[in-house]
Amino acid sequence: MKLRNVLTVTVAIALILSGFTVASAKGFPGMHRRHGMGFGMMGLKTFLELNLTKDQESQLLTIIDKYKNSQKESRDSLRVAQKNLFKLAHEEKFNEVELRKAFQKASSIREDLFISRAKMRAEMKTVLTPEQLEKLKKNRAERAGRLRDRLNARCQNHPE
Secondary structure, three states: OHHHHHHHHHHHHHHHHOOOOHHHHHOOOOOOOOOOOOHHHHHHHHHHOOOOOHHHHHHHHHHHHHHHHHHHHHHHHHHHHHHHHHHHHOOOOOOHHHHHHHHHHHHHHHHHHHHHHHHHHHHHHOOOOHHHHHHHHHHHHHHHHHHHHHHHHHHHHOOO
16 A cells, blocks of 8 residues: 555656656647556656655645646646547537637647646646756656657658
8 A cells, every 4th residue: 555655646747846757748739649557657767766755745745735626627637628629620620719718728738738737747846856856857867868769860860
């Protein structure tokens, strides 16, 4: 049970503080990408290495709980808005006005969700020590470097 709580907190923190969001991973409204674990899981090892105290775990869980319901509602609303946008974009009769309204609605929901996550990350960072924050920063830079290397390798393998 104790290990499960630590893993739950760790996974939640990894998803939130990694700097990646579901919204940014999905791209523009109506676009489709592969479904999987998402970008947030890449930082799980980092959070296991942070050695959070019980007090930090408790504080972080409180912050996560504070935002959990509103973010779930926003994600659900975004899914509905994206489905509507996709439907409008693929109708036989093109209606630019309705498509623009649907796009703006999806974009507005995405913006609210992004801001909410940024607020939550900012609150969570106040719980971490300077050493823990530095470790997160270092690991984020390492992940970005690995991603950049993979993209460069992919570009070299697929010349224009």
